[in-house]
Amino acid sequence: MQAMLRxxxxxxxxxxxxxxxxxxxxxxxxxxxxxxxxxxxxAEYECRNNRLAWLGLRQDGFSAAVEAxxxxxxxxxxxxxxxxxxxxxxxxxxAYRRRDPVSGALxxxxxxxxxxxxxxxxxxxxxxxxLEGPAMVVSTACSSSAKVFGAAARMIEAGLIDAALVGxxxxxxxTTLYGFNxxxxxxxxxxxxxxxxxxxxxxxxxxxxILLERPADNLGADAVLLLGVGESSDAHxxxxxxxxGLGARMAMAAALQSAGLQAxxxxxxxxxxxxxxxxxAAEGKAVAGLFGERTPxxxxxxxxxxxxxxxxxxxxxxxxxxxxxxxxxxxxxxxxLDPNIPIRYLTANLDAAPKRVLSNSFGFGGTNCxxxxxxxx
Amino acid sequence: MSISNTHxxxxxxxxxxxxxxxxxxxxxxxPILAGVADYVSQSLVVPAPMALPPAERRRVGLTVxxxxxxxxxxxxxxxxxxxxxxxxFASSGADGDNCDAICAALASDGRHISxxxxxxxxxxxxxxxxxxxxxxxxxANVVCAYDASFGAGLLEAVVQVSVDAVGVLLVAYEAPxxxxxxxxxxxxxxxxxxxxxxxxPGPRSLARIQIELVEATADVLENxxxxxxxxxxxxxxxxPLLQALASGRPGRVVLDYLxxxxxxxxxxxxx
Numbered sequence: 001m002q003a004m005l006r007x008x009x010x011x012x013x014x015x016x017x018x019x020x021x022x023x024x025x026x027x028x029x030x031x032x033x034x035x036x037x038x039x040x041x042x043a044e045y046e047c048r049n050n051r052l053a054w055l056g057l058r059q060d061g062f063s064a065a066v067e068a069x070x071x072x073x074x075x076x077x078x079x080x081x082x083x084x085x086x087x088x089x090x091x092x093x094x095a096y097r098r099r100d101p102v103s104g105a106l107x108x109x110x111x112x113x114x115x116x117x118x119x120x121x122x123x124x125x126x127x128x129x130x131l132e133g134p135a136m137v138v139s140t141a142c143s144s145s146a147k148v149f150g151a152a153a154r155m156i157e158a159g160l161i162d163a164a165l166v167g168x169x170x171x172x173x174x175t176t177l178y179g180f181n182x183x184x185x186x187x188x189x190x191x192x193x194x195x196x197x198x199x200x201x202x203x204x205x206x207x208x209x210i211l212l213e214r215p216a217d218n219l220g221a222d223a224v225l226l227l228g229v230g231e232s233s234d235a236h237x238x239x240x241x242x243x244x245g246l247g248a249r250m251a252m253a254a255a256l257q258s259a260g261l262q263a264x265x266x267x268x269x270x271x272x273x274x275x276x277x278x279x280x281a282a283e284g285k286a287v288a289g290l291f292g293e294r295t296p297x298x299x300x301x302x303x304x305x306x307x308x309x310x311x312x313x314x315x316x317x318x319x320x321x322x323x324x325x326x327x328x329x330x331x332x333x334x335x336x337l338d339p340n341i342p343i344r345y346l347t348a349n350l351d352a353a354p355k356r357v358l359s360n361s362f363g364f365g366g367t368n369c370x371x372x373x374x375x376x377x
Numbered sequence: 378m379s380i381s382n383t384h385x386x387x388x389x390x391x392x393x394x395x396x397x398x399x400x401x402x403x404x405x406x407x408p409i410l411a412g413v414a415d416y417v418s419q420s421l422v423v424p425a426p427m428a429l430p431p432a433e434r435r436r437v438g439l440t441v442x443x444x445x446x447x448x449x450x451x452x453x454x455x456x457x458x459x460x461x462x463x464x465x466f467a468s469s470g471a472d473g474d475n476c477d478a479i480c481a482a483l484a485s486d487g488r489h490i491s492x493x494x495x496x497x498x499x500x501x502x503x504x505x506x507x508x509x510x511x512x513x514x515x516x517a518n519v520v521c522a523y524d525a526s527f528g529a530g531l532l533e534a535v536v537q538v539s540v541d542a543v544g545v546l547l548v549a550y551e552a553p554x555x556x557x558x559x560x561x562x563x564x565x566x567x568x569x570x571x572x573x574x575x576x577x578p579g580p581r582s583l584a585r586i587q588i589e590l591v592e593a594t595a596d597v598l599e600n601x602x603x604x605x606x607x608x609x610x611x612x613x614x615x616x617p618l619l620q621a622l623a624s625g626r627p628g629r630v631v632l633d634y635l636x637x638x639x640x641x642x643x644x645x646x647x648x
Contacts, residue, residue: 022488076638085499092476092558096484104557112561117470118500118521132637134590136522136529139471139500147518151533154540158386160532160590174483179495231516235508238433239496247514364496365505367517 002321005329008349010303012190012202012333017172018090025186028204028305029172030055045124047088047115049171053124056169056207065211066129066165073162080135081152082122083144083168085309085363087137088115090173121169133161139309141363142272143231144168145208146312146371150229152212167209167313176203176308183239191275191306192333193299194284194345201274204305208313210320221377224320227356228259234366241279241362245286248272248360251368252290255358259372263291266372267354268328270315272362273299274306283360284341291343298346302332312361312369319357319373326353387587388538388545389578389647390622392455394447394571396421397606397613402450409603410616410623416602421567428510436493437506438472439567444503444550445510447569451546452511455573455581459511462546462573463537466504466519467530469611470562472497473554503550515543527570527614528634531642535588538574547572549612568610570619578647584622587643595633618642 004011012026033052038045042054057063070078095110114120122137134155138147145168152164180186180203187200215225232254234247241248256263269291272283280299287297300318307314322328330346337345356374393403399418400406408414426434426445437445444466452459470476475497482490496502501519508517518537522529527549534547548571553564578585596617598604606613617630621644631639 089476089480092480093483096480096557099484099557106557106561110561112558113523117523117562119469119523119526123523126635134529134532134638135635136520136533138518138520140504140517140519141499141501150516151518151520151536154536157540158536160386160536174488175479175490175495175498178483178488178490179479179492179498182490182492182495231518233504233508233514233517235512235514237509238502238505239492250514363501364499365501366508367501367504367519 001317002325004303005318005321008330008332010190010332012305020174020177023177023181023186024188026190026202027172028202030205042124042128044111045114045120047091049088049121049169050124052171052205052207053121053169056209062209069163069211069213070129075130075132077133077162078131079133079152079155079161079164080122080126080131081138081148081164081166082125083138083148083309083312084118084121084170085139085141085144086170086173086175087118087120089175090171091115093174125165140367141365142308142311143361143363143367143369144309144312146361146369147231149226149371150231153226153229156214163211163213165209166212168310169207170307170309171205172203185276187275190333191302192335193273193275193301193331194280194338194341195334196336196338198275198277198280200276202305204307206304206307206310206314208310208317210313210316219376221375222324223376224323225374225376226371227374228255228372230254230258230370232368236366239364241282243282245282247366247368248283248286248362249290251370252286252358255370255372261356261372265356266295266358267352268322268357269295269297270319270357270359271297271299272360273301275301281341284343288342293342293344296328296344296346296350298329298331300329300331302334315359316371316373319359322354322357323373323375328352328354385587386535386539386589387585388535388574388576389582390572390584390586391457391575391579391581392451392573394450394569395619396443396447396569398566407623410620416600418602426510429506433506433509436497438475438497439552440472440550441503441506443552443567443569444548445507447550447571448507448546448548451571451573457544457573460513462513462544463515464504464507464513464517464546464548465530465534465537466517467526467549467612468551469521469523469526471500472502473552473558477555477558522635524611525633525635526611528632528640532588532640534574538576542576544575547574549615551610551612565609568613570612570615582647584647585645589641590638591631591641592637593631593639593641595639596630
């Protein structure tokens with residue numbers, strides 16, 4: 001991921017997902033998701049979403065870090081809080097093609113609980129690590145895996161748990177591809193956030209996992225801290241943001257307040273930046289209103305696509321990379337910045353040593369969440 | 378075995394909303410749950426969500442109607458300002474009719490799905506419509522833990538009340554799938570249960586609740602028909618709490634949560 005950001009490489013390619021060949025759009029498809037089945041004890045969880053989760057758990061020594069946390073705290077004291085918007089709905093979409101021609105019944109091998117159901121991915125992960133603590137899925141569309149940070153932090157503060165496995169998993173499916181197409185929000189090219197001629201979003205998929213713990217006394221300077229979480233609701237419309245970005249601004253202000261920081265303390269903003277005309281305009285107004293033109297910001301969705309319910313977790317990881325490796329990622333694909341959005345949008349990487357950064361995630365239903373992350377030293 | 382907390386996880390219940398088969402609302406259900414009136418099962422009558430603008434009202438399905446009905450009942454009973462309350466929505470599934478229509482369309486040649494169906498397919502549709510109906514710009518969380526969704530929602534709501542010292546509206550709701558999904562996930566009826574939970578006692582407070590995670594199995598209801606609802610509908614797993622509240626006596630119930638844990642609720646009536 002760091003190399004991808006350093007090289008400003010976009011993973012977006014023309015959509016050839018499954019049988020989808022009638023949509024002129026680009027997608028960020030994770031490689032090798034179908035390369036191997038889930039381990040035998042988890043066969044009932046078999047679906048693209050859980051395979052993507054399993055692939056994610058095996059990256060970067062994450063499983064070993066979880067096992068170490070379990071050894072420190074106990075199975076009952078590690079929670080699982082994951083975001084997803086569509087879970088394993090692809091499994092149901094495929095099962096509907098195999099309905100019995102006479103009765104209309106779904107095939108016998110289709111299992112609702114462990115694939116389609118919204119909770120299935122957290123259930124899989126909880127069983128995978130044989131955890132016995134609190135767990136849930138947060139499903140607030142594209143803010144889901146940002147909001148899990150708030151839920152997990154509260155549980156830790158309440159003393160119910162000592163550590164939490166948080167993040168999000170969302171995988172490609174026909175519902176989102178044809179659904180966003182029905183709203184005329186898919187770009188016919190790789191998405192171009194904050195470009196004057198942006199034409200919409202590119203859908204991606206991701207599994208993003210973070211282990212959240214109460215800070216130890218002897219943290220290294222590189223350790224990344226969750227400093228604040230801010231949430232709000234637009235109370236405006238189901239699929240369009242508040243035109244002035246009011247809810248977005250409230251979420252960012254609440255995140256700053258929760259971190260005890262001012263806007264001037266933030267060194268970088270990872271924007272939600274889906275590249276739809278309306279979303280970027282509204283978020284731009286909110287950011288300009290609160291931060292002016294000073295704070296460097298970018299959307300990394302030109303690289304990854306919009307990973308929907310996994311976006312909050314994925315972009316928290318982008319922020320952690322920026323904090324640990326001392327650079328601000330410039331957005332991909334953007335050629336001509338929208339002159340009507342007065343923010344400091346980065347189209348190239350910037351060498352810097354950010355200490356505190358903010359990440360935005362907004363979703364359908366007018367749900368908004370901003371995270372503030374920072375370096376320990 | 379109980380698990381030690383650093384916070385006492387408690388909240389005051391200021392309002393209750395209830396809608397289920399034969400359970401028209403909280404005032405009507407209270408004597409039934411207290412065992413002084415007979416339970417008569419009948420199909421659900423769901424009021425139209427009049428707080429929504431007409432355009433939105435036409436677009437919503439059963440889950441949104443059920444969620445908004447119980448949310449409004451709880452807020453009205455609490456005499457609370459909905460715009461001041463955070464919200465936690467809990468459900469084991471989204472809008473079943475909508476999901477079936479989308480999957481059927483995607484299995485057809487045209488694969489055409491309507492924009493309204495798509496934005497109504499998100500798990501947080503009731504939370505979004507609640508914001509539009511109530512004007513609340515406060516945080517709204519939407520959680521799912523399959524059959525433990527009520528326990529997960531109550532835990533999340535009481536943790537918010539205790540840690541953030543805010544009033545929280547918990548809205549648990551469920552609506553059945555049509556066939557062919559109904560055979561794979563049988564839910565007998567739609568159901569909704571809402572609680573207005575406050576960080577301090579007030580003039581409308583009905584009871585104080587204190588929760589903890591315990592290793593214990595959930596309490597069952599004596600009435601066989603109500604127990605069937607509790608077993609078959611995830612958000613009806615909160616009924617033992619309402620039964621204890623209906624009795625008006627102090628008590629302790631264990632609600633379903635994720636194995637091996639249960640959610641113990643200590644109930645202390647007010648006044």
